[in-house]
Amino acid sequence: MLAPPLASAWAHPSLELHHCRALKSGKVTPPRSRFTVTHQILWRSSVPIGARKKTRAHVIAPGKSPCSDSAATMRQNNSITQETQEGPRLRKYAWDTNEEYLFKAMVAFSMRKVPNRETTEISHVLLCNVTQRVSFWFVVTDPSKTHTLPAVEIQSAIRMNRNRINNAFFLNDQTLEFLRIPSTLAPPTDPPVPIWIIIFGVIFCIVIVATMLLILSGIQQHRRKNEGPSEMEDTEDKCENTITVENGIPCDPLDMKGGHINDAFMTEDERLTPL
């Protein structure tokens, strides 16, 4: 039988309760956003913890921590930089108070970017229920520290600066998950001309050029071969003429040829030369 998980040294009950109790007398507060750093790649929290928030009562009962409602749960996943071929070797993200401070600073920074919240201080951000999973809730109070800000506002502020927050911790959308804040997926880059058409065009042109060259050289060879036999045919025709002249009565052709040459010799030569 395995022992239950050890109590973590990461939670600082005294610190959080002090802050959380300060809000005992708060007014009606809407549910806060819950933010979770999730474990690993490819996994989104579908744990219905967020659902709890929606139906919670707004009034903070005395003695009860307001963080029990909502807050972002930050769940820290092992950084994926340690993944090796043997499988992801999980490295624990060292979470301590300084990291908490950085987190609070990032949340405050995000809130300051919202138009009428420029005065948000780090002390206005409260973390509660920090677990060993590195999962916690957080709320942001207004400057008077009387009530917490609406979850929707915090969610939109964090969504605007998600990249900065991720980079501050060297994490990404998968390893630092905010529950209830879906990440905007980056669309794949679309170059103006699809790459494959460029490569297709190059290879197409090469093939066409090579085909044309081969066809043209084939035609040239064909023509050269045709000229060779056609020369042979001309001389053979002459042979034929003189032969027929020889066979027939040598009158007119002899006149045409200019008579004093012995046709027999002529035909012999002409018959032989083409070969």
Place this chain on the structure above:
Amino acid sequence: MEKARPLWATPLQFVFACISYAVGLGNVWRFPYLCQMYGGGSFLVPYIVMLIVEGMPLLYLELAVGQRMRQGSIGAWRTISPYLSGVGVASVVVSFFLSMYYNVINAWAFWYLFHSFQDPLPWSVCPVNGNRTGYDEECEKATSTQYFWYRKTLNISPSIQENGAVQWEPALCLILAWLLVYLCILRGTESTGKVVYFTASLPYCVLLIYLIRGLTLHGATNGLVYMFTPKMEQLANPKAWINAATQIFFSLGLGFGSLIAFASYNEPSNDCQKHAIIVSLLNSSTSIFASVVTFSIYGFKATFNYESCLNKVILLLTNSFDLEDGFLTASNLEQVKGYLASAYPSKYNEVFPQIKNCSLETELDTAVQGTGLAFIVYTEAIKNMEVSQLWSVLYFFMLLMLGIGSMLGNTAAILTPLTDSKAISSYLPKEAISGLVCFVNCAIGMVFTTEAGNYWFDIFNDYAATLSLLLIVLVETVAVCYLYGLRRFESDLRAMTGRKLSWYWKAMWAGVSPLLIVSLFVFYLSDYIMTGTLRYQAWDASEGQLVTKDYPPYALAIIGLLVASSTMCIPLVALGTFITRCLKRGDTVPGA
């Protein structure tokens, strides 16, 4: 003046041409599947037996016929017996069907090759949906590699009845593929002889590189051990033997007339027995070599998926129970699950439906063949490798080389009889005939680039060549042994090559091989008849998986037409020759 028949520049070109033709996509995507289905290592036993009993003799027969007759398939069989020129015509018809659909695979290989020059590879990520909050629905249901194949490459319709329009992207790739084939066959043996040096040797280089990479992948040994462990009981399964015989038969490309065409360009004194043995041995060893590579890739992919599955379960549990990071590992998963189930039963029951049972065996058991293996499973494995662009380019380049090599043989089978016939070659030069054949094939091949094109491709792939080839080779063997005469053929070969024909070849040609082919034929016919209606796998976009559907009547009619148009050539031409002879005899008798 008689024009001398073009010859191969060296006998090596002939061997390379035969290897390039025989070693094709079937070695890569069909043999590993068969090996996996029929007992792993023990499948090699029926495979090698069939190689020796069926593959080598029939290959030698075809090469010998081609080299002796020195003509393409129609002329060769007409010389053996005028009634048998129908066999040659049937070979040409089957080759025509094959070249129509086979080049579409090259077009797909081009498509994937061109898309491999991107980062990230387009089949490794799903596209995002309209409002950028999630991935495309079809892609979510299926995997990204399946989505890329069925949606982006094929843009497949839900059934064969919905034809859709011609997709311009695969159509362009098909035109390019045909232009490339035309470039290679343009000058006949002069150009083909040079090209086959590359198409025969480059796939081996790539396979070797992949072997080294594959064996060093994490989890490769899982695949190799699982696949090659012999399951001896499969030896008693008749299907294993039948599939081994079929694989040898179709892998060597017998009966298409390509081997006859290639051998007809040989010197008469060429030692085709030696070449037949070399080619068949190389073909089979390439199959085994490719299956080692494939199984190591399978093992890698299965291990990767198994570990991802485990990690997802670990993540789910860690998040639900807020456990410490790193507490749950693969080794203690079961124990912790047990503990959580007992300690927090209600919460565990909530989470339980989402916990998947991860099993390495089920991942390894997925057996795929055909285009699914090449374009879905392999791409899935490649996208998880480092420098995946390089591996992708290499792999699709190898597929291209294998495909183009086989296409060269197919087109040679069609062109050689055409260029041999005086009627056609006196009108048109060789280049024009080749161009015409390529153009006609490309135009008809556009059917396979429509939205329902893949379904038609499957029809052609399954039915255009199978039965007809068996019949053609059977008639060939019987014709040579009994019509032409085995002794006459033997003395021809001895006069040609100077070597005596061994008793082994004679026994195989006359007895064993025809019997084997008849049994294969009977098996196929009974299989078709027993299954009743023919069915096909259609892609359901809403479910993201394949569903089985029945063929509509007109598709069945086309299947019947495909098979009939090649097989009926044999009796029809024989009948036609008989009638013309009778008429001629009738004409001459009164005159004499």
